[in-house]
Amino acid sequence: MRRARWTAICTTMVMLAVCAGAQGATPQARAAYKASMKQANADYTAARAQCRTQSGHPRTVCIAEAKATLRKAEAEAQSTLRATERARADARLTGAKADYQVDKAKCSDRSGEERRTCLKEARARQSESMSGAVKDERTPNLAIKAPAVPHSKTP
Numbered sequence: 001m002r003r004a005r006w007t008a009i010c011t012t013m014v015m016l017a018v019c020a021g022a023q024g025a026t027p028q029a030r031a032a033y034k035a036s037m038k039q040a041n042a043d044y045t046a047a048r049a050q051c052r053t054q055s056g057h058p059r060t061v062c063i064a065e066a067k068a069t070l071r072k073a074e075a076e077a078q079s080t081l082r083a084t085e086r087a088r089a090d091a092r093l094t095g096a097k098a099d100y101q102v103d104k105a106k107c108s109d110r111s112g113e114e115r116r117t118c119l120k121e122a123r124a125r126q127s128e129s130m131s132g133a134v135k136d137e138r139t140p141n142l143a144i145k146a147p148a149v150p151h152s153k154t155p
Contacts, residue, residue: 025081033081040073057109064105068098096129 025033047066051059075094079087103122107115 025083029081029083033077036077036080037074040070040077043073044070060108061102061105064102068102071095071098093130096126099129100126 044066047069048063051062051066054062072091072095075091079091081087100122103125104119107118107122110118
């Protein structure tokens with residue numbers, strides 16, 4: 001019972017934090033967010049309609065690419081709305097994950113060692129992208145910090 005209550009409290013706090021971040025945005029930023037989300041959904045719908053003409057593995061890859069494009073657009077709109085370095089890093093991480101899903105879909109028609117190699121390369125690209133996004137997030141903070149001044153003992 002305590003765990004359920006604690007989970008509900010934590011979930012509520014997270015939701016309030018997310019909503020507070022969105023509420024702090026200017027009306028122009030919220031309007032731009034809504035417009036970009038509407039455009040992303042329209043692009044996704046058009047891409048999925050184009051995928052319907054294909055069949056088999058190309059259709060699977062097409063759908064994965066359409067979903068990845070939608071996820072990237074949503075993350076980019078979110079980062080523009082929140083306008084923080086953390087939001088931009090989250091958008092880069094989302095993009096890396098979406099690209100990995102596309103790479104996995106492209107590898108799915110292969111078999112055996114060729115598939116394992118393809119998946120290994122996809123994981124390596126994802127790791128590189130994600131580590132770059134995390135490094136980019138931390139770099140500005142290092143530049144802001146003042147150099148350490150050695151403490152001198154006072155008599």
